Each structure stands twice: as structure tokens, then as C-alpha cells.
Amino acid sequence: LDAAGITQNAAETLESQAEFLQHAVEQWRPDVPSKQNIAKQIALDVVGKSPVVYAGPLLFPAAYKWKISFNENAKNIAWCNQLPEFNHNEFLGWSSHPVDKPYAVIDLRSSLDHPQVQKRFDITAKLLS
Structure with missing residues (x-):
């Protein structure tokens, strides 16, 4: 997508969002x-x-x-x-x-x-x- 000019830094953006979601999910675990x-x-x-x-x-x-x-x-x-x-x-x-x-x-x-x-x-x- 970056190469086609549709997005900029798509991989970095997805990685940072994945880290955010991983942290959020840890806060929602049954043991919390x-x-x-x-x-x-x-x-x-x-x-x-x-x-x-x-x-x-x-x-x-x-x-x-x-x-x-x-x-x-x-x-x-x-x-x-x-x-x-x-x-x-x-x-x-x-x-x-x-x-x-x-x-x-x-x-x-x-x-x-x-x-x-x-x-x-x-x-x-x-x-x-």
C-alpha cells in the first residue's frame, strides 16, 4: 500500500496499533x-x-x-x-x-x-x- 501511494508507513502504524491492542487485552483478562x-x-x-x-x-x-x-x-x-x-x-x-x-x-x-x-x-x- 505504501508503494502504491495509498498509505504512508502502514507497517509501522499497524505494529504500533498491535502493541496498543495487546496491552489493552491484557487489562481485560479474567484474572484482572x-x-x-x-x-x-x-x-x-x-x-x-x-x-x-x-x-x-x-x-x-x-x-x-x-x-x-x-x-x-x-x-x-x-x-x-x-x-x-x-x-x-x-x-x-x-x-x-x-x-x-x-x-x-x-x-x-x-x-x-x-x-x-x-x-x-x-x-x-x-x-x-
């Missing part, structure tokens, strides 16, 4: 205590609830994978949706009947999301809180 393990913290928050995973376009494939994993592995109903689509229709369902709902909302956010998507996450959180 919950206090230091974000994966366990999310799992504990979802117990007894139906997860709803939201993401922008960059992380939507991951949100969909999480939904499938909750369905298949936890044998639990789960949903996912993508911003900005969420703000057009689904938002109304959350805001029209403000009652306690047994859901665990998970926002998958990236610093690489478009600034408008980041703003939508922030505004949505304020409106639904």
Missing part, C-alpha cells in the same frame, strides 16, 4: 480484578438489564458485534443503533415515556468520530439524563 478491568465493569453493569449499544459510523461494526455477543453468549436480548440515525427516530422512544427502563445503554465512542457525531453523543446524553 474488576476495579482495573473495564470489560468486567461493563459486564457487571449489564447484569439483569437488556444492553443497548450506540456508536458512530466508525465503531458501529463493533456495536453490532457486541449486540450479537450479548444475544449469543449471554442469551440476552440486546439492541444497537448508529448515530446520527438514532437521533432521528429512536431518540423519541427514549424521551416520550420517561420511566425506569431495565436497559444498560453503552455508548461506544472514538476520538476519531466526526465532530458532529461527538456533539450528538454529548447532546443526547444531556437530553436523556
Whole structure:
């Protein structure tokens, strides 16, 4: 890809990302205590609830994978949706009947999301809180 001019330093970039992921995965291992393990913290928050995973376009494939994993592995109903689509229709369902709902909302956010998507996450959180 570098030779074709499509990328610059692709091998170095992939290596650095692989190192980051290796470090992250080590923090999510079963033997890491919950206090230091974000994966366990999310799992504990979802117990007894139906997860709803939201993401922008960059992380939507991951949100969909999480939904499938909750369905298949936890044998639990789960949903996912993508911003900005969420703000057009689904938002109304959350805001029209403000009652306690047994859901665990998970926002998958990236610093690489478009600034408008980041703003939508922030505004949505304020409106639904």
C-alpha cells in the first residue's frame, strides 16, 4: 500500500496499533480484578438489564458485534443503533415515556468520530439524563 501511494508507513502504524491492542487485552483478562478491568465493569453493569449499544459510523461494526455477543453468549436480548440515525427516530422512544427502563445503554465512542457525531453523543446524553 505504501508503494502504491495509498498509505504512508502502514507497517509501522499497524505494529504500533498491535502493541496498543495487546496491552489493552491484557487489562481485560479474567484474572484482572474488576476495579482495573473495564470489560468486567461493563459486564457487571449489564447484569439483569437488556444492553443497548450506540456508536458512530466508525465503531458501529463493533456495536453490532457486541449486540450479537450479548444475544449469543449471554442469551440476552440486546439492541444497537448508529448515530446520527438514532437521533432521528429512536431518540423519541427514549424521551416520550420517561420511566425506569431495565436497559444498560453503552455508548461506544472514538476520538476519531466526526465532530458532529461527538456533539450528538454529548447532546443526547444531556437530553436523556
